[in-house]
Amino acid sequence: MSKEIFKAYDIRGLYGSQLDEELAYKIGFFAAYELKAKKLAIGRDARPHGESLMKELIRGVRDAGCSVIDLGMITTPMLYFASWNLDVDGAISITASHNPIEYNGVKICRKNAVPVGLNSGLANIRDNVFSSEIVKSSTTGELESHNITGDYYDFVSKFAEFGNKKFHVVIDCANTMGVLDLPIYERFKDNIKITKIYCDLDNPYSAHEANPLNTETLDELREKVVEEGASIGIAYDGDADRVGFIDEKGEIIPMDLITGLIAKILLEKNPKSRILYDLRSSMAVKELVEKNGGSASECRVGHAFIKIQMTQEDAIFAGELSGHYYFKANKNGELSTFAAITLLNLMAKTGKNISELVSELRKYYHSGEINSKVNDAQQIFKKLKEKYSDGKFSDLDGIKISFWEQNEPGSRWWFNVRSSNTEPVVRLNLEADTKELMEQKRDEVLAIIRS
Numbered sequence: 001m002s003k004e005i006f007k008a009y010d011i012r013g014l015y016g017s018q019l020d021e022e023l024a025y026k027i028g029f030f031a032a033y034e035l036k037a038k039k040l041a042i043g044r045d046a047r048p049h050g051e052s053l054m055k056e057l058i059r060g061v062r063d064a065g066c067s068v069i070d071l072g073m074i075t076t077p078m079l080y081f082a083s084w085n086l087d088v089d090g091a092i093s094i095t096a097s098h099n100p101i102e103y104n105g106v107k108i109c110r111k112n113a114v115p116v117g118l119n120s121g122l123a124n125i126r127d128n129v130f131s132s133e134i135v136k137s138s139t140t141g142e143l144e145s146h147n148i149t150g151d152y153y154d155f156v157s158k159f160a161e162f163g164n165k166k167f168h169v170v171i172d173c174a175n176t177m178g179v180l181d182l183p184i185y186e187r188f189k190d191n192i193k194i195t196k197i198y199c200d201l202d203n204p205y206s207a208h209e210a211n212p213l214n215t216e217t218l219d220e221l222r223e224k225v226v227e228e229g230a231s232i233g234i235a236y237d238g239d240a241d242r243v244g245f246i247d248e249k250g251e252i253i254p255m256d257l258i259t260g261l262i263a264k265i266l267l268e269k270n271p272k273s274r275i276l277y278d279l280r281s282s283m284a285v286k287e288l289v290e291k292n293g294g295s296a297s298e299c300r301v302g303h304a305f306i307k308i309q310m311t312q313e314d315a316i317f318a319g320e321l322s323g324h325y326y327f328k329a330n331k332n333g334e335l336s337t338f339a340a341i342t343l344l345n346l347m348a349k350t351g352k353n354i355s356e357l358v359s360e361l362r363k364y365y366h367s368g369e370i371n372s373k374v375n376d377a378q379q380i381f382k383k384l385k386e387k388y389s390d391g392k393f394s395d396l397d398g399i400k401i402s403f404w405e406q407n408e409p410g411s412r413w414w415f416n417v418r419s420s421n422t423e424p425v426v427r428l429n430l431e432a433d434t435k436e437l438m439e440q441k442r443d444e445v446l447a448i449i450r451s
Contacts, residue, residue: 011107015049015103024060025057031060031106035089043071045238047096047101047104062140063136080333156341157187173210175204176204177201184337213244217235225250233247241324261361262325264292270316273295273317276317279299283364305397363433371428398419402414414430
């Protein structure tokens with residue numbers, strides 16, 4: 001067993017060699033201890049080893065004197081929902097998200113979906129797991145089972161406002177946990193025709209990688225949307241806390257532009273509200289939020305940072321370039337199917353195809369995220385700051401230097417460079433308001449990074 005499986009926001013490793021039932025027991029015991037919990041809600045994804053890992057994690061939690069509500073199989077958004085909808089002190093899920101079936105892991109949150117990461121309790125759990133003795137409580141926590149799905153389906157469904165609009169939706173769950181959200185769509189038989197691909201939980205994690213950020217995994221969905229003449233394509237990741245979208249022409253919709261579209265309709269019901277967008281997002285997102293009367297704020301990458309900032313700034317919604325969409329309605333937790341319903345609401349209200357709605361945001365040229373192996377990230381940051389010292393500087397997350405506000409149209413651009421938390425690479429995102437300028441500045445900045 002290795003401490004390396006304790007990541008910035010969760011625990012994740014190869015089942016058997018890096019994470020086993022004995023370790024799951026210890027994680028459960030010390031998680032209950034760290035959260036000072038009297039009762040925790042616990043669920044899992046569909047991986048075959050999830051059941052035995054969850055059984056031992058529950059035993060560890062109960063041996064710490066903490067009672068358990070067994071949720072069975074759930075999505076991560078269901079976990080966050082349970083953390084505030086039930087009378088518990090937090091929630092835990094056995095899941096490895098989009099990783100292959102050989103992996104498993106643990107996600108932990110406190111009450112009201114407050115994340116537990118390395119800087120907020122996970123490091124303490126890790127250190128206790130590997131160095132502290134198990135001293136069982138004098139009383140064993142109680143165990144009960146509860147099916148959260150009915151209340152969760154009711155909660156998400158209430159946001160639908162489709163009117164008489166009819167949609168044909170193609171949904172790709174990659175044989176993973178998004179399958180559990182299909183009953184929400186099926187409630188709207190008068191509005192939604194559903195075509196399913198890879199929606200089989202009897203053979204979990206047997207399809208393509210459950211990761212809509214990897215655009216190659218969207219090829220079959222794109223083809224199916226066009227073949228079926230569908231309104232939209234929806235692709236879930238492994239634990240259904242991320243989601244990607246395809247327009248009716250089979251084109252991938254950039255995930256940051258989805259943030260703008262969701263913000264647009266949320267602001268109609270919540271005027272002048274705060275919206276967060278991760279700092280790698282297109283300037284078109286900020287402009288759309290402000291055009292619709294909202295207040296737009298940049299945020300760091302990573303759910304722990306975003307949820308804290310949402311609380312601090314009382315934001316109603318936040319979107320991340322990776323396809324995480326966070327809603328105040330779920331205590332700042334992800335709610336992927338709510339994101340999908342919001343897009344359908346926008347299409348119903350405007351009478352427009354999704355490609356038409358996205359077109360007003362496809363106005364600038366983004367490099368996409370480009371990774372470069374480096375030996376000394378800080379030295380690279382120093383060189384970039386010196387080279388572009390006349391730009392607007394931010395160190396919110398890595399470095400971001402912008403020449404947008406002070407430059408004339410046709411010469412506006414910005415870039416962000418961040419270090420990876422897990423490998424010796426830096427990640428570049430760059431945008432300009434012309435294709436030629438984007439390519440020129442992309443190559444210019446990459447030359448400095450790779451020198």
